Amino acid sequence: MGVANRLDLTLRLVQGTARVSVAELSRRLGVSEMTVRRDLDELERQGLVKRVHGGAEATRSSEEESGFAAREGWQAATKERLGRAVAELVPPGSTVLLDAGTTTVHVAEHLIARAPLTVAVLSLQAAVRLADRPGIRLLVIGGLSRPGERSLVGPHALRTLETMAFDTFVMSIGGVHPRYGWSEFALDDAAVKQTALAQAARTVVVADATKLGVRAFNRVAALDRADVFVTDTAADDAATHPQGPETLAALRDAGVGIVLA
Structure with missing residues (x-):
């Protein structure tokens, strides 16, 4: 995992709780405690975390700084390939629920070529990409827009999802771990994903290779709740992603189909 990718994941894990220990970050990221301390020192230098005895806590400004806008350009070429690969798995004429996230915005752009489609979105950014596109019947799931992310969450979003059925749920994910399963950094996002999983006939999960082996704080589901996992080819390279092949x-x-893009 590259340093910048690791810093991003470390920061999001710190944001997931009031305070997190060096040992916990080491366990969840699969790196040494020395590496974690060095990364926390760098994040503190940038004003994104506050070092405390044995660990760190997020500063009030860190959520805004590391939100969707900060991550949107991250690994853009990889996310573009993933977006195309996911869209190719969606049959024209079907009903799709599209999760929030920087990668699923790329999925949204490629879904246009798969029209006609009915697409329900959990992201304001995806809604902008799909609005007024020929052959796309767009439904924006209501709810609270989560600050910094513009993902749609909360009780209203959950109640709306419970009244619907989808052919395919395209789910983004913060972490995928061999034993812990699928997990997410924010409790609200995890709750939406859990509800969406129950409403879809098929689930396609998409994430870049940096998410493999990561345990975020909120468990979404066991591995076998997904049908297909789309990631980049680096996931199978133990040299760059030690926990990827495992x-x-x-x-x-678990019976999940793998697509390497």
């Missing part, structure tokens, strides 16, 4: 093997054992 995680992919666990997914295959």
